[in-house]
Amino acid sequence: MKIDNGLIGNVYVENIPQELKEYDQWLLWKWEINSSGKSSKVPYTINGTRASPTDPTDWGTFIDVINTYTESCEKYGGIGFAFSEEDPFIGIDLDKIIDEESDFIDAEAHDIVLGLNSYVEYSPSKTGCHVIIKGERDPSGKNRNGNFEIYSEARYFTMTGDIIEDCPTEINEANDYFDELQERVGYRTPSTTENILLKDSSLSENVDEIIEKCMNARNSQKFIDLFEGNCSGPIYSYPSPSEADMALCCIIAYYTDDESVIFEVVKQSNLFRDKWEKEQYRKTTIGKAIASVKSDTVWQGIKLPPRYKIKEDGLYVVKKGNNGEYDDHITYTPIVISAICHGVDEGKFYYEVTFRDPQGNYRTTHESQSSLLNKNCVQELVDKGLNITANKYNDLSSYFSASINSNVKNIINKKHVLNNGWKKDQSFVIGDRLYSKDGLDTVIQGNPNETKGLVIKGSLESWKEAVEDIIKDNSIRFKMYCAMSSFLLEPLNSQSYILDHSGETSTGKTFGTSVAFSLLGNPEHLMLAGDSSPTYLENYAAIHCDLPIFIDESSVQSDEGVLKKLTYMLANGIGKGRGTNTGGIHHVKHWNTVAFITGEKPITGHNAFGGQQVRVIEIHDKLPKMSNKEIKCISREILKHHGHIADMFVRKVFEQFDSLEEMYDLFQDHFTNSDSNTMNRLGDTFALIALAGKLLEEVFQDIGMEKASSLEVTESFFKKSVKDKPIVPYYVKALQTIDNFVESHMSFFIKGSDWENYSHDIKYGWIADEYIDFIPSELKEICDDKGISFSRIKEEWHNKKILRTNANRKDYRAKHFNEDGSEFNSGVFRINRKQMNELLESY
Incomplete structure (x- = not known):
């Protein structure tokens, strides 16, 4: 049971113990998808850059962090506390100990919570809990065993303030029960491996501690991929296992130069194989990694081109003078080309540039090759925090050119996209996620501001709890089917269409559509103004290809001619041809979409003709009577929890991809049996909607929600919108x-x-x-x-x-x-x- 006390976003601020608030060890965190397709909680600073739980310069005061979270709670999942040697706290993480359906705590975990007799709160997922106590740990105590983890440093805990009823709300001293818990988790014993590099030395550093530091570093995803044995992931790709070994060792070497510790970490990874038993290979690989990290010709694991160096105060180039060679300063902050990005949409090369700004924050930007070698690009980097004088712009461009020439085969490969939707290789992009039959990859999104609403945030369980009752209303369920049908337009060669929901202000048009769009992401960011210009909508539709778009309150668009043009343009899926200043022509934009439009009047008024009518489905349904409080409550929750269903739906599409056409044919037989050609054209669209509904209902069933008949729901709207309202000649x-x-x-x-x-x-x-x-x-x-x-x-x-x-x-x-x-x-x-x-x- 929650105690509602100072709720901000997902955090019950006043429930968090004052003792913790007094330490300047606070962070923000976000839900992000890793290369394995799993959600992870990534720490961030108040400046919006990735943070490390082991770097105090990334931490902030409780007040600063909670103020940032208050202003941007839609951007972050919550706040967190970083444990360090400077505080007296120990955190116990009990994961997956609460049944999702019954909310009952596992009996063993319940005994632990009661026995520790200290502050305890639910985790963000509500399937686990965190207990915080004061005391000292045995240095040889292990950090984890199964679902139980214990940390006193080099780790951060998400903090919710969502306390458990009848448990202490203050932090108490460790007791005998904690010692018993540490016994269960276990203690480390010195390694007796005969094949370590330095047989006579003992491990000088805690291996688990080094692993924790690597897992919480800025490049944590790279470490996790390599540690799990992924030599060729979506973000980091290595031509051979040996190159992957070197990359892993370089990351570890940032935190220790003890060769035996590096070897022990490698042994725990999935990269460990027989080749590591060869002494010469071990010595050579680990030795090179340590030398590379200490070198001024390597930064962030990236080897610099010849004659360039990076020191703490920036980038240098070695030049020849009258008195011999000297280091000439180019920038006053370190900078490298950290990745090469292949343009999935247009085949261009993009380069990822990583640099450190004057405040110590690490920043990344992505530029095309032509842009990168242009002085205007350097000016843009300056605006983002790069410290360089104007007379060094050409030197930096030369450095970029040299970096491309020397490192193009060695730096990380990534994928870059400009638009969402289906790609030539039958992959599908939503935001920065690329789905295929092989799983999930991460991509660099070239239009991050326009696609910021396409995110996964909060918990699936909280979204379910918020909408489970309201989506029993058929109008919202039908809108959900329509939204997801946009995913099927391309593979089934179907035409884009418009769902026009008109009626009085109090009919719940916008609210119902927002609930439907919470399937994809943040409905507030996915909503467009009704008076948006045709040019803007054309660009937006192209970027959101194969996804639905939401235009709210078309009534503010006073020019009926503009509405008519928008209807044809959006449904036809093709933009306006335009010439260039040099006499050429711009690329004409294309897209597939389902455009949701709400307003007081139908967009297909008395002057709409058959071609326009078969592109538009009109609905006029009102929501069941609800109080403003209920609507506000649901609206607030879907702004905190959204995007999970689209992720599951697109996976479902790939699971059943080979049978989509067959299922579509069956629905077409049902909806296209009229003598009217125009009615049959709309019947094709309703067949698509019914198929999308079928897949969506399967997703709902998979997550424990009540399943409805997509055919019955779709048929009811087909009757109202088409059969009972025939197309006027x-x-x-x-x-x-x-x-x-x-x-x-x-x-x-x-x-x-x-x-x-x-x-x-x-x-x-x-x-x-x-x-x-x-x-x-x-x-x-x-x-x-x-x-x-x-x-x-x-x-x-x-x-x-x-x-x-x-x-x-x-x-x-x-x-x-x-x-x-x-x-x-x-x-x-x-x-x-x-x-x-x-x-x-x-x-």
């Missing part, structure tokens, strides 16, 4: 448009022969009780402006006796006589008002 829609135009422009028509009272310069024609006579050029211009093809409708109007012509005329025109009895020289298009009204009333 094109020629009738056109007639409705012209009738509305006449009504709103009546003063621009001459009534009968009333020339004397007509005062406008513009004249569209004449109007009488029986007919409307249009000047031909004016009617054609009106049709063009409204997007009506007059050549397409005139014959149908004539056949329905709407358009009256004089005998033997083949130009569809009639004679009109002016007030003086003369004939209007070009004839007119005469609309029979009685026939028109009868036809319109039938629809």
Whole structure:
């Protein structure tokens, strides 16, 4: 049971013991996906850079950290405390000891919690807990055994303040029960391995401590991948096991130059193999690693090109002078090209640049090769914190060129993307995550600001708890199906479409759509303003290819013409062709999407035609009655917990990829059995939605949520949106448009022969009780402006006796006589008002 006390984001601030708050050992943390596809809690400084639990310069005061978290709680998962030799605290981590369904604590763990008799709180996942005590540990005590871990330094704990009922809220001294717990975890014994490098030396440093430091360093993911034996991961790739061995040893060598300790760490890794038993290989590899770390020609594990050095105060190049060689200062902060990035979308090369700013923060940026070798790029690096004088810009560009030339085959390989969605190799990108049939990779996202909403945050359990009741409403469930159907557009060669939810302000349109978008990430960041420009939406749709987009309150877009153009543009999936200043042409943007649009009025009004109608699904459902408090509560929770379902859904797509077409065909048979071609075109879209719903319901079932029938839910909306609202024929829609135009422009028509009272310069024609006579050029211009093809409708109007012509005329025109009895020289298009009204009333 929680005690609600000063809740900020996910942290009950006032419950955290004051003793801990007094130490300046606080960090922020984020949920991030590692190369194995698992979520990990990565520590960060208040400046937004990755932090190390072993580096006090990365820590902050409790006040500074909680203030940063308060301002950016949507960005971070929470706060944490770093244990060190300077504090008296010991942290006990009991992982996976709470049943997710019943909330019961494992009996053995429950005894430990009670026995320790000190401050205890739930972990962020609520499947474990942390106990904090005061005291000293036996130096030989092991740190972990199974689900139990004990730390007093070189580690940080996430802190939630989510205390457990009936347990102490203060930190107490270690007791005999702690000694018993340490016995269970175990003690280290000196290594008796005969094949260590220096047989006569004892291990001078704690191996577990070195491993912990490596696992919590800025380049922790690199260490974890190598330690687990991954020579060729998504971020770090090594051509051979020997090169992976060297990379692992270089990381360890940053924390110890004791060769025996380095060897012991390697022995615990999955890179250890028979070759390590050869003494010469051990000595050579470890010796080179230690020398490399101590060298001024290596920084952050990256070997510099010839004649360049990095010292504590920056980058140097060796030059020749009158008195011999000397070190010439280029930058006053260290900088290297740390990775080469291959552009998945366009085949370009990008380079990752890592440098340290004047405050000691490590920063990374990604630049194309052409940009990197340009002085303007150096200026951008200066704006981000690089310390360099203007007269050294060319020297830095030369350094970059030399680095590319000498290190291109040795530095880390990464993938770079500009857009989300499906790629040529049948992989799929969401934000900085790349999915394939082989699993999950991490990529460098070239548009991080535009895709910042596509993140996984918080816990899946908390999201489930927040939405489980509200998504029983079919309108929200249907929106969820539509959102996920965007993932299937490309593999099933389906057309983009628009879901238009219109109605009064209080119908819950925005709220329901936000719940649906919490499947993908932060709905607040994924929501676009209704008055966004067509150019912006074009760029946004291209970046979010194969994903849904959310345009809220289209009612603020006053120009119906713009809305019409947006509808066609988004649903057609192609942007506007544009020329360059040099006479060339820009690349035309393409995309697939499902565009969610909310507003008070439907975007397909009276002037929408068949082509537009089959691209738009209209819904008008209201949410069940809910209090503002309930809506605010759910809205708050989905801003803290989101993005988990899209991750699971895309994995489900890959699991069933080979059977997608077969399943789609079955749904098509159900929804496309009408005699109406336009109804069948919409039926294809509903078949896609039903299939997405089927996969989504399987995900819901996998996580213990109640499963619904996607066919029944989709069928109910197909009935309301299509069957009960048949598509109005094109020629009738056109007639409705012209009738509305006449009504709103009546003063621009001459009534009968009333020339004397007509005062406008513009004249569209004449109007009488029986007919409307249009000047031909004016009617054609009106049709063009409204997007009506007059050549397409005139014959149908004539056949329905709407358009009256004089005998033997083949130009569809009639004679009109002016007030003086003369004939209007070009004839007119005469609309029979009685026939028109009868036809319109039938629809």
